[in-house]
Amino acid sequence: xxxxxxxxxxxxxxxxxxxxxxxRTSSLIVIIFMFVFSVLAGNTGAQxxxxxxxxxxxxxxxSSQHYLATQAGLEVLREGGNAVDAxxxxxxxxxxxxxxxxxxxxxxxxxxxxxDSKQTIAIDYREKAPAGAYRDMFLDTAGNADxxxxxxxxxxxxxxxxxxxxxxxxxxxGTITLERALRPAIELAEKGFAVDESLRESLIEEKKHMExxxxxxxxxxxxxxxxxEVGDILVQxxxxxxxxxxxxxxxxxxxxxKIAEKIAADMxxxxxxxxxxxxxxxxxxxxxxxHGTYRGYEIVSMPPPSSGGVHxxxxxxxxEGFPIGSYGHNTAQTIHLMAESMKYAxxxxxxxxxxxxxxxxxxxxxxxxxxxxxxxxxINPSKATPGTEILPGQPGGYESDxxxxxxxxxxxxxxxSNTYTLNFSYGSGITAAGTGILLNDEMDDFSSKPGSPNAxxxxxxxxxxxEPGKRMLSCMTPTIVLKDGKVYLVTGSPGxxxxxxxxLQIVMNVLDHGMNIADATNAVRxxxxxxxxxxxxxxxxxxxxxxELTEMGHTVVERGTMGCTESIMLIDGxxxxxxxxxxxxxxxxxx
Numbered sequence: 001x002x003x004x005x006x007x008x009x010x011x012x013x014x015x016x017x018x019x020x021x022x023x024r025t026s027s028l029i030v031i032i033f034m035f036v037f038s039v040l041a042g043n044t045g046a047q048x049x050x051x052x053x054x055x056x057x058x059x060x061x062x063s064s065q066h067y068l069a070t071q072a073g074l075e076v077l078r079e080g081g082n083a084v085d086a087x088x089x090x091x092x093x094x095x096x097x098x099x100x101x102x103x104x105x106x107x108x109x110x111x112x113x114x115x116d117s118k119q120t121i122a123i124d125y126r127e128k129a130p131a132g133a134y135r136d137m138f139l140d141t142a143g144n145a146d147x148x149x150x151x152x153x154x155x156x157x158x159x160x161x162x163x164x165x166x167x168x169x170x171x172x173x174g175t176i177t178l179e180r181a182l183r184p185a186i187e188l189a190e191k192g193f194a195v196d197e198s199l200r201e202s203l204i205e206e207k208k209h210m211e212x213x214x215x216x217x218x219x220x221x222x223x224x225x226x227x228x229e230v231g232d233i234l235v236q237x238x239x240x241x242x243x244x245x246x247x248x249x250x251x252x253x254x255x256x257x258k259i260a261e262k263i264a265a266d267m268x269x270x271x272x273x274x275x276x277x278x279x280x281x282x283x284x285x286x287x288x289x290x291h292g293t294y295r296g297y298e299i300v301s302m303p304p305p306s307s308g309g310v311h312x313x314x315x316x317x318x319x320e321g322f323p324i325g326s327y328g329h330n331t332a333q334t335i336h337l338m339a340e341s342m343k344y345a346x347x348x349x350x351x352x353x354x355x356x357x358x359x360x361x362x363x364x365x366x367x368x369x370x371x372x373x374x375x376x377x378x379i380n381p382s383k384a385t386p387g388t389e390i391l392p393g394q395p396g397g398y399e400s401d402x403x404x405x406x407x408x409x410x411x412x413x414x415x416x417s418n419t420y421t422l423n424f425s426y427g428s429g430i431t432a433a434g435t436g437i438l439l440n441d442e443m444d445d446f447s448s449k450p451g452s453p454n455a456x457x458x459x460x461x462x463x464x465x466x467e468p469g470k471r472m473l474s475c476m477t478p479t480i481v482l483k484d485g486k487v488y489l490v491t492g493s494p495g496x497x498x499x500x501x502x503x504l505q506i507v508m509n510v511l512d513h514g515m516n517i518a519d520a521t522n523a524v525r526x527x528x529x530x531x532x533x534x535x536x537x538x539x540x541x542x543x544x545x546x547x548e549l550t551e552m553g554h555t556v557v558e559r560g561t562m563g564c565t566e567s568i569m570l571i572d573g574x575x576x577x578x579x580x581x582x583x584x585x586x587x588x589x590x591x
Contacts (some may be wrong), residue, residue, distance in 0.1 A: 024355075033353065052518030054569070054576035057590020061575040062086055063566035064406035065494075067587035068193060069093035069102070070579075072184035073408060074589045076180040077174065083408045084112060084174040084509075087416035088166045090406050092185035092243065095162075096236060097193055098585070099220070099438060100202050100425045101404035101494060104242070104254070106440040107161035108420025109302045111289060111478045112173055118485045120300045121173075123589040125165020125284040125420075126471040127158030127442045129376075130271040135466050145448040152209050154272030156428045156441035158472060160254075162420055165284040167251040175346035182247040189240035189436070192233035200230055203427060209429035215266075216431040216438070239436025255279045261438075263432045281469075285357075292367055294320055295511055298482040300577040302419075304361045307353040308477025308500045315504055317342065317372030324512040330524060330541065330550035338508075339378045339528040339535050339554065340503055343390050346530035351392035354463030355471040361463070365395030384553035387533030402426070403476060403494030407568045411577055415487045415568075417478035421494070445472035477503040481511075487570045489517075493580075495565035498536075501527045502563030508567070517569045518578040525562045538562060 052506040055061070060077035066068045072093045073086035087110070094102025097425075108126040114122045130417050138150040150156055170178060179192040203210075203220050210216040211225070219236055221227060228234060245253040253259050256279070264276045292299040292313030299316060301309025327333040352362055365371055375393065379385070403421035421440070422428075428441040447464040464473040477499050481489035489510060504523060509520035527536040534555040537546070546556050564583040569576040581585035 013550055021191055029190045031315065032231050052522050054516055054518040054578050055588045055590055057575045059411045059591050061568050061577045061588065061590035062090060062408050063568055063577045063579055063588040064090050064094065065404045065566060065583050067562060067586045068097045068188060070589050071586045075412055078591060081176050081334055083410040083416045084169050085176045085416040087418055087458050087558050088170045088174060088181045088410045089184060091166050091418065092182050093188060094404060096188040096239060101402045101421055103420060103422045104162045105160045105437040106420060106422040106427060109306055109478055110169055111417040111480055112169065112300060113415040113480050113487055119474050120289050120480060121285040122289040123169055123284055123421040124287050125161035126305055126474060127161050128282060129466055129468055129470050130273040130278040131468045133466055133468050137466060138240060149450055150444040151424055151441045154267055154270045154430065156443050158442040159274055159278045159280050159282045160440060161282060161284055163246060163251045163254040164282060168284050170227040177422060178250060182243050186240055186243045186247065187235040189243060192235035195228045195230055195232045195234050197230050198583060200228055203227060206426050206429055206496045212324055213430040215433045218431055219431060219436060230578035233549045236436050238434060242435045242437055255282055255329050259435055262434045266433045275290055279293045290367060292316060295379055296378055297488065297511060300482060300553040301477055301479040305355040305365065305471040306474045306476050307349050307473050310363055310470040311349055311500050312364050312477055312479065312504055313367045315341045317369055318376050321376045329513040330545065335526055335549060336552055340385060343530045344375045347390050347392050352463065358467060359468050362395045364378040371395045382552060387530050405494055405566050407566050409487060409490060409491040409570055413487055415480055415490045417490045417492050419476040419492045420476045438516055442472055445474060475499040479503055481507060490570050491565055491567040493565040495563040498527045498562045503564060506565055506567060517567050517576050521567060521578040521580050523567055527562055532581060
């Protein structure tokens with residue numbers, strides 16, 4: 001029995017025995033136990049041999065950014081459900097337990113690998129611009145982008161895709177009912193769960209944006225705007241009602257029924273753009289994933305309108321021509337080559353990526369080995385190329401920090417890699433009255449003013465200009481690595497513009513540097529996105545390496561942590577998983 005999964009089962013049983021009157025106390029015990037046992041299981045990397053130890057299992061594994069969602073997904077696998085069943089359950093549960101990013105008012109991307117057919121499917125449930133959207137809607141009278149309008153107003157929300165996306169996955173590839181998948185989420189919303197320090201602090205930080213929404217304040221703060229304390233029970237009655245409506249009436253409840261009516265009414269009352277017609281018209285798209293190879297492994301990731309998969313493969317193609325393994329992990333030489341590869345990829349992103357239903361994206365050219373060869377020839381192995389000298393190439397042939405990722409593998413080798421988001425933390429901060437549903441601010445991911453940087457400093461091009469019905473560009477990078485046609489690694493991360501590079505480093509840490517998945521997860525990360533022309537590094541990078549990079553001509557800046565990966569490896573029939581210690585509530589469980 002996995003130690004972590006054992007403590008969660010005991011906790012659930014104990015809660016039932018103790019009763020609701022001591023729910024707060026038992027919830028605090030859970031938080032303490034999860035920390036203690038994560039140390040014992042190796043999730044913090046505090047091992048005598050200086051190596052972190054992955055969670056191990058043989059029959060199934062779930063890795064997500066909240067322990068209650070992970071537990072809910074694992075229970076489905078134990079009952080005989082498949083990876084899709086568990087993933088959909090996790091997705092709905094995170095909408096309750098991780099309101100900063102988990103959602104039913106946002107959207108995202110799911111990769112599904114079916115072991116029997118050796119087929120991988122990409123479900124695009126990214127949000128869309130409402131019919132009333134127009135190109136210059138976020139520009140002020142001086143022609144400059146107005147971030148308050150694109151991030152924290154009723155105009156900031158795209159038409160949500162999560163409910164239809166998760167329901168589609170379950171209908172086509174799952175085995176359980178939608179009602180069963182929603183059951184844990186409904187219970188968590190109805191009965192509540194304990195507020196931890198991370199949730200408390202994030203709510204306090206976002207209070208100023210939530211104060212414009214009485215519905216948000218009524219849910220996420222006590223009377224008078226007083227913050228919840230650690231251990232208080234957060235109950236979301238309106239969200240429980242919405243989830244129950246979906247369970248009873250299917251996704252149409254959200255897009256055509258009572259929930260849709262409430263969302264549209266709240267939008268109309270505040271000058272928002274989303275209408276009943278917009279909601280009814282929303283459909284997710286089933287797309288062909290992007291494929292690449294790296295040192296004998298197959299890389300499968302998300303296609304546009306996500307830019308993640310395309311540029312992950314592009315960077316790996318460039319780096320494949322260098323002996324990265326012999327250079328060593330996080331040496332100056334390795335980081336230099338990674339940063340140079342990142343510059344070229346993000347430069348191309350600024351010009352060529354957008355919604356493929358509206359623009360012709362040169363995916364084939366960008367992910368080609370020949371194009372990578374051309375870029376590699378431009379890289380000086382010992383000197384940084386200034387970002388100002390790098391322009392989008394000629395490949396030929398035609399998001400917020402507060403995103404969340406989860407990975408699932410079942411006993412048959414089926415796998416899910418899913419990343420979804422509200423964009424900024426808690427989206428726009430606005431809750432649709434009577435629904436308990438936080439609304440996304442994904443309209444900010446369009447290029448409000450093509451050629452100008454967005455909130456993450458990423459330059460946007462004409463391909464990502466606002467148009468009605470269009471999906472906005474994303475950095476989300478759910479990824480599956482295959483070896484001999486079988487799942488080898490399932491990974492992904494939140495992190496806004498850093499998602500792509502975070503995912504890149506998980507892949508490289510495993511394939512180039514031979515790390516186990518826990519060490520690969522815990523390792524110090526770096527990031528370069530072309531503009532601004534700097535290497536961003538986490539605390540802990542060797543000072544000598546920083547000095548060597550500076551001597552090569554790089555500007556190195558130390559910032560906060562990057563990403564929060566949830567990863568699973570499948571090696572010789574055994575599962576190895578790791579949740580990122582950068583996430584305070586993250587947990588991987590297996591059995």
